[in-house]
Amino acid sequence: MTNDADSESPEINWPAATPEPPYYAVIFTSVRRDGDAGYSETAQRMLKLASAQPGFLGFETAYQNIGISVSYWSTMNAIRAWKANAEHVLAQQRGKDEWYASYRVRVCLVEREYGA
Amino acid sequence: MTNDADSESPEINWPAATPEPPYYAVIFTSVRRDGDAGYSETAQRMLKLASAQPGFLGFETAYQNIGISVSYWSTMNAIRAWKANAEHVLAQQRGKDEWYASYRVRVCLVEREYGA
Numbered sequence: 158m159t160n161d162a163d164s165e166s167p168e169i170n171w172p173a174a175t176p177e178p179p180y181y182a183v184i185f186t187s188v189r190r191d192g193d194a195g196y197s198e199t200a201q202r203m204l205k206l207a208s209a210q211p212g213f214l215g216f217e218t219a220y221q222n223i224g225i226s227v228s229y230w231s232t233m234n235a236i237r238a239w240k241a242n243a244e245h246v247l248a249q250q251r252g253k254d255e256w257y258a259s260y261r262v263r264v265c266l267v268e269r270e271y272g273a
Numbered sequence: 274m275t276n277d278a279d280s281e282s283p284e285i286n287w288p289a290a291t292p293e294p295p296y297y298a299v300i301f302t303s304v305r306r307d308g309d310a311g312y313s314e315t316a317q318r319m320l321k322l323a324s325a326q327p328g329f330l331g332f333e334t335a336y337q338n339i340g341i342s343v344s345y346w347s348t349m350n351a352i353r354a355w356k357a358n359a360e361h362v363l364a365q366q367r368g369k370d371e372w373y374a375s376y377r378v379r380v381c382l383v384e385r386e387y388g389a
Binding site: 171172173175178182186187188217218219220221222224227257259260261262263264266267268269270271272273 | 294304334
């Protein structure tokens with residue numbers, strides 16, 4: 158199945174092709190405020206930046222009432238480095254101030270994976 | 274913010290109100306085949322059943338090109354019991370046979386959580 162053109166996911170195939178566990182996942186769940194306010198452009202830019210980070214393994218996102226975005230990483234240090242990326246820090250602050258009514262970030266160790 | 278009426282999420286508030294980590298998450302990522310074929314009714318039924326299982330902590334779902342559903346659980350045994358639930362086993366088989374072009378299930382230990 159091909160992926161529709163989508164402003165938040167310009168070049169990602171689904172589901173993410175992650176390696177054998179263990180690896181890490183960051184589940185980002187959000188409720189958006191009304192209006193775009195630069196969100197879409199920044200989301201694309203952040204995906205491009207994250208994809209270029211050491212230890213980035215993949216990304217999945219969907220939005221329907223809430224947004225759920227999951228990024229996959231090889232190590233906890235890779236997650237910490239991405240969280241501390243200067244441009245990403247600015248985007249996180251804009252998220253708190255402008256884009257999200259509420260959000261949760263959950264950092265997880267993926268222990269098992271299966272599928273078809 | 275109130276939640277829109279939605280066939281897949283009849284009575285869930287977002288994001289899920291999970292306890293202090295550690296706890297478990299099951300990330301279910303799927304690409305659907307065309308057509309409903311009983312999917313929506315079964316999805317509602319499974320959410321109702323899962324919500325009544327011991328150790329169920331919460332649920333989040335969104336669909337946009339792909340489906341991402343995350344269920345939260347207190348223990349790995351709670352996840353195993355839900356996976357082995359007889360009605361859920363039948364639904365899993367219908368998923369493989371009828372509803373999903375591809376899917377991944379990732380079982381994760383949630384180590385950190387934060388948000389606003």
